[in-house]
Amino acid sequence: MYTNSFFRLGRQYSRTTWPKHFRNFSKTSSQSFQPFNIFRNNARTKYEESFVEELKRPSVLKPFLFAISCSGLTYVVAARLTNEDTDQWTKSLMSTGAWIFGGSPTNAELRGARKAELYTYLRTALDKGKSLFGEERGVVANTLLYGYVLAAQKWLDEGEGRRAARMIMVATTGIWIAWQIPRLRGAMMRHFLHDPLSGQSHTLLTNVFSHKNLLHLVFNNMALSGFVHEKRMEITFLGSVVCWWLTEVQDKKQAILHESTSMYHFMAFFISGLSFCRQCQEDFRTDAFVTAGLFSSFLAHAVRVRFYYPRMVSQITAAEKAASTVGAGAMTSATAAALTAQTTILPSLGASGAIWACVSMSALACPEARASLIFPSTISFPLPAGALALVGLDILGILRGWRLFDHWAHLGGAIFGVLYYQYGPKFWEKTRLYVKNRVDEPRD
Numbered sequence: 001m002y003t004n005s006f007f008r009l010g011r012q013y014s015r016t017t018w019p020k021h022f023r024n025f026s027k028t029s030s031q032s033f034q035p036f037n038i039f040r041n042n043a044r045t046k047y048e049e050s051f052v053e054e055l056k057r058p059s060v061l062k063p064f065l066f067a068i069s070c071s072g073l074t075y076v077v078a079a080r081l082t083n084e085d086t087d088q089w090t091k092s093l094m095s096t097g098a099w100i101f102g103g104s105p106t107n108a109e110l111r112g113a114r115k116a117e118l119y120t121y122l123r124t125a126l127d128k129g130k131s132l133f134g135e136e137r138g139v140v141a142n143t144l145l146y147g148y149v150l151a152a153q154k155w156l157d158e159g160e161g162r163r164a165a166r167m168i169m170v171a172t173t174g175i176w177i178a179w180q181i182p183r184l185r186g187a188m189m190r191h192f193l194h195d196p197l198s199g200q201s202h203t204l205l206t207n208v209f210s211h212k213n214l215l216h217l218v219f220n221n222m223a224l225s226g227f228v229h230e231k232r233m234e235i236t237f238l239g240s241v242v243c244w245w246l247t248e249v250q251d252k253k254q255a256i257l258h259e260s261t262s263m264y265h266f267m268a269f270f271i272s273g274l275s276f277c278r279q280c281q282e283d284f285r286t287d288a289f290v291t292a293g294l295f296s297s298f299l300a301h302a303v304r305v306r307f308y309y310p311r312m313v314s315q316i317t318a319a320e321k322a323a324s325t326v327g328a329g330a331m332t333s334a335t336a337a338a339l340t341a342q343t344t345i346l347p348s349l350g351a352s353g354a355i356w357a358c359v360s361m362s363a364l365a366c367p368e369a370r371a372s373l374i375f376p377s378t379i380s381f382p383l384p385a386g387a388l389a390l391v392g393l394d395i396l397g398i399l400r401g402w403r404l405f406d407h408w409a410h411l412g413g414a415i416f417g418v419l420y421y422q423y424g425p426k427f428w429e430k431t432r433l434y435v436k437n438r439v440d441e442p443r444d
Contacts, residue, residue, distance in 0.1 A: 296353025
């Protein structure tokens with residue numbers, strides 16, 4: 001029994017392996033190894049098919065819906081806050097009896113009233129500080145009070161445009177500090193760095209305020225800081241110019257709704273694209289800045305997903321097929337090709353796209369303005385020429401495949417600035433009217 005079993009086992013096994021030892025290879029037909037080749041080829045084919053099937057193209061619809069909904073919500077909130085602030089100051093001024101014979105306060109009068117209240121608030125804070133330190137104050141107390149007076153006076157004189165710009169600078173600086181804390185590095189990578197392959201959409205917004213490198217932060221803040229405005233012969237913040245232009249448009253077209261502040265508008269523009277402005281040296285529109293950032297981030301995301309991602313997958317699969325035909329030794333080159341392909345889609349961060357929107361819109365709004373290089377700062381040139389040069393540099397970077405900067409985000413921001421210059425004021429006015437008719441009045 002044991003002999004027969006052993007014989008059967010030996011006979012069955014001999015059909016597969018024993019001929020390799022007992023038969024002459026020169027007399028062995030190549031067909032006897034065909035099953036192994038078929039199995040190996042099928043295994044490779046199945047692996048390649050499953051690999052390609054697993055690589056699903058990242059979504060464009062989900063980020064698009066996020067950008068649209070976030071921008072829309074931002075504008076609705078900004079419009080409601082603007083309407084409430086305007087109504088509050090209109091009622092406050094009307095109660096004084098100055099408009100008893102008809103009419104209503106103008107935009108300039110509303111902004112003047114807000115500035116007067118800010119002065120009262122800062123003055124009250126100074127008086128509280130003096131009472132806290134007492135009459136007999138030392139050197140330290142006097143130094144602190146003197147520093148407060150300088151800062152408060154500068155804050156009062158700058159206007160809403162520069163105030164909004166400085167608030168954005170504070171936010172970006174705080175996020176940069178968070179990048180420098182090792183324990184927060186993982187969370188910052190997940191939530192403040194936009195990777196088109198991650199499947200996350202909220203990073204389209206958060207990356208606008210995120211800067212990992214100090215030079216990147218400094219250059220963007222300096223770009224946001226301003227340029228020379230020839231009519232005033234002084235350094236003017238980009239946001240101030242944007243706000244000034246929006247105010248001019250609203251006053252010339254005699255908008256239906258008055259506006260006491262453009263702070264909320266600018267922030268919404270920054271989040272969605274960048275800042276549309278409202279009074280040079282007075283307003284830095286906030287909602288528009290938000291919109292510019294989202295627009296530029298989404299455009300860069302869409303380009304990478306629709307064009308760069310298929311190219312990356314084709315490079316990886318081509319490398320794998322080449323490795324399977326040459327042999328296992330070619331896997332090293334295939335891996336290298338795959339790594340090279342992956343570098344075509346890099347995570348991005350920074351407010352450059354939103355700032356590009358502000359630059360392009362300011363160039364159209366103030367063609368007489370001049371800008372200067374960071375180094376050396378003595379060389380100045382017309383702002384429109386500088387904006388065209390920057391756009392041309394980004395187009396060249398896209399054609400040449402440069403990866404040092406996110407050229408698609410820059411280009412998207414510049415396009416958004418041009419579009420907002422043409423259609424932004426009408427859109428903002430319609431949004432405020434919609435909120436007033438559909439949200440504010442039914443609530444009242």
